[in-house]
Amino acid sequence: MQFALQDLQIALGDRYVEVNPPGNDAPNITLQIDTLTHLSEEGFSIRKEANRIVVTGYDEAGLMYGTLELVEQIKLYGLEGVKPMVRNPYLEMRGPKFNIPLDVRTPSYTDVSDAAQYNIPHIWDFSFWKDYIDTMARYRYNYISLWSLHPFPSLVKVTGYEEVALDDVQRSTVEWKENYNLMAIGFDAPEILENVEVLKRITIDEKIEFWKKVMAYGKRRNIDFHIITWNIFDYGTQGKYGITDDRNNEITKDYFRKSIEQLFVTYPDLAGIGLTTGENMHGASREEKENWAYDTYAKGILDVAKEMPERQFKFIHRQHQSGAKEIAEKFKAVVDADNVEFLFCFKYAKAHVYSATKQPYHEDANYLEQIEGMKTLWGLRNDDTFYFRWGAPDFTREFINNLPYEDVAKGIYFGSDQWIWGRDFLTKNPLTPNQIEVSKHWYQWLLWGRLSYDPTITNERFKGLLAHKFKGINADKLFSAWQNASMVYPLTTGFHWGSLDFQWYIEGCKSRPKQAENETGFHDVNRFISLGVHPKSGNQSIPDYVKMVSNGSTTTLKTPLQVSEELMNVSNSALNVLEEFKATDSRELQFTLNDIKTVSFLGKYYAYKIEGATYLALFRNSNKKEYQDLAVKALENALDFWKQYVHQAMLQNHNPLWTNRVGIVDWIQITEWVKQDIEIAKQ
Structure with missing residues (x-):
């Protein structure tokens, strides 16, 4: 409770009063433990009675969480805007x-x-x-x-x-x-x-x-x-x-x-x-x-x-x-x-x-x-x-x-x-x-x-936390940009599914060599064709898509080209919002905006890579030159955005990185492998 009270004192600032006897006109905060309530272990309630706020915890842990919740509400809404609530932990x-x-x-x-x-x-x-x-x-x-x-x-x-x-x-x-x-x-x-x-x-x-x-x-x-x-x-x-x-x-x-x-x-x-x-x-x-x-x-x-x-x-x-x-x-x-x-x-x-x-x-x-x-x-x-x-x-x-x-x-x-x-x-x-x-x-x-x-x-609470952490920003837009960029991870990995850590690392487009089916561990355009999709992602694999196109059938799954389009949409949405943010003196905000931009470039790389892999598979199946041309064009675009990804990432991050499951992740070296995808498609 001393831990939670320290945060409460900081939140109240000059309004903090150690002793506020009942009957005083000033707002009064009462913190109490009551096991004879509808609360469970670690649960708490916050209620308002006229000018009085009462935080009740089932136990000390619940009272700590309740006090931390009160602190957060005071920061976001002011003492007068505190909202009553009852909460018990969802997961124990x-x-x-x-x-x-x-x-x-x-x-x-x-x-x-x-x-x-x-x-x-x-x-x-x-x-x-x-x-x-x-x-x-x-x-x-x-x-x-x-x-x-x-x-x-x-x-x-x-x-x-x-x-x-x-x-x-x-x-x-x-x-x-x-x-x-x-x-x-x-x-x-x-x-x-x-x-x-x-x-x-x-x-x-x-x-x-x-x-x-x-x-x-x-x-x-x-x-x-x-x-x-x-x-x-x-x-x-x-x-x-x-x-x-x-x-x-x-x-x-x-x-x-x-x-x-x-x-x-x-x-x-x-x-x-x-x-x-x-x-x-x-x-x-x-x-x-x-x-x-x-x-x-x-x-x-x-x-x-x-x-x-x-x-x-x-x-x-x-x-x-x-x-x-x-x-x-x-x-x-x-x-x-x-x-x-x-x-x-x-x-x-x-x-x-x-x-x-x-x-x-x-x-x-x-x-x-x-x-x-x-x-x-x-x-x-x-x-x-x-x-x-x-x-x-x-x-x-x-x-x-x-x-x-x-x-x-x-x-x-x-x-x-x-x-x-x-x-x-x-x-x-x-x-x-x-x-x-x-x-x-x-x-x-x-x-x-x-x-x-x-x-x-709710998302409104998270937007409030962003607004409090990054003063003066448009929290709605930052929330949207961050969420869109973050979806690059599940959209890509839900489609390109290497289930274990040594089978896929998205920030380096790598696995162990055996799982990449090559000597480098880089997941080239061939591996993007051959590797399957996450079973619950709702995605269609590239080989299944090629079969579907060949026999003229349809699917209720998301096709590879639709996944590519979705990746492009979330990445562009994040980048478009970022253009509205002006230069900031907050280094923490600048780090955050840079990460959002970096991941958005990564999303566009994977969007074009999936598109290129899909057209290359269609070309190999049909021998239609227009498919090969589309594959080469998409993979050239992929290379452009990989380079932008690496440039943006290295503005604030050290490279290379040695990991225990996929080895050395060297964005500069990987760029050379990304270039080879274009040659694979041309051949």
Whole structure:
């Protein structure tokens, strides 16, 4: 409440009065907790009684959210314009997926990338977590999930395995390769571990105190911490005590089981543990995977649950490379434990939340039938927007409202495997050096957090927030331009569907080489013909369109040329609005306008690329020269707009960027590949 009251005092300014006794004529604000109301946990109400405003929370978290809502209304409408409301959270759990680069010896999936290497020291800086947690609380997130391949050596001292615990924070100085194993194997290669620098001198005991402090601070903002792992990885153990990644190794099983228990013994504010089976369990059947997970993670959580019967725990099991029904049966003892809440986690949109507002993958897996009403965290992966600021409230709201909800939705996590949402390192001449990413991308993170708490928030509220942040601008026009430009992402990815992160990255038009079906990883015009569409996008693929044209039939789907036209329309609409904005002294606004312009050029590139690919496919099918001419013309236009995209992007962003899933994204190099599309069409 001190956190929320500080914001309230700032909002009230000179009108702030610490004590305002009842009966005084001045406006009076009363903040109270009342569990005997129609509110639920984290819920709040705001009501007006004559000159009195009463904020009621079901609990402290609800009162904090209610006070933050009051603060926002005062900023936007003034004290006199505060509107009564009642709100309960739509989704109970709302949190980021944070792949955490703790140390070269205990890496995350994302560690072999610029984003991770830059952020290792910031992970051990409390000022980062303070800013991050405060920001996420204002956006209504209430938990943080830290994802690591094997975090235990950097976080705990395990009884019987004390020498595994790691002092200091290290980073490799190796000359990294471009691409590493997609299953996160080999991150402990000799050249990586033998060439290191010490970033911070710190003992394991000091590390433990650091993370206790971070978790306690989160608790004071209604934010719980969960640690989620992939398995079986033994990074950081260096073979001590005979620990290996062999699933039949009884020492390894014992080490993992005791590590799970030790996490909760060490960290009183740790809310839960989560796991993934299968990433490093080659050749194992589903049953063998779950047997190992039960013998380690399940037994570990049951040990500590029995040891601390007064404490509540969450146990998260991803349904990934395994089956939900088998998991539920195997982990029945955990499901039935009085003080353990068992949650499933499902990769709802594969790696691209910005693809379509409806997703088919839970349906394809008969997932809802398998879990039989058990609660789920829907995984919303954003491996699309790393450079540019995104903001489409209509898309976000519709997406959230389409999530399977009744009886099954516990909440969401939103985050990336190609990115560390730590501190910004891409911006040239930033307004704030080392700005936290969730502040740079404030609108995107605010939308997913606030709309997950309350999907009824209207666009008028978001326009109000834009008007307050960017004084003097036409908020309606900025809202429209930003939303239109942001739709470039789902319109393109909904048509050109590489479902996993290594299969498609839109800001670089790249994947791994194998998935691009060439040596570079660039998705050329041939790949735009051959790659299919998102199953729920309502789009028609290029091969199906060519067949339709050939046989003279029709379709209710959006044809490739209609997708191209839609991309052109949203991009032109954004660019037309931007022309009305004058030069500004606000660097934050200038950064935002530049991103909108950049993404609009990218949208026009993809519009022409899809058009060119469509005509090229028609030419190959019919051998009609006019189709080839149209393809060449479209791809020449695509090249023009790719060049404009690169020019605009590099005005304020560093290039190239090394990512862990699609390798090096070098816009200058990619330009040469874009040129080759024209030659492909001419030939």
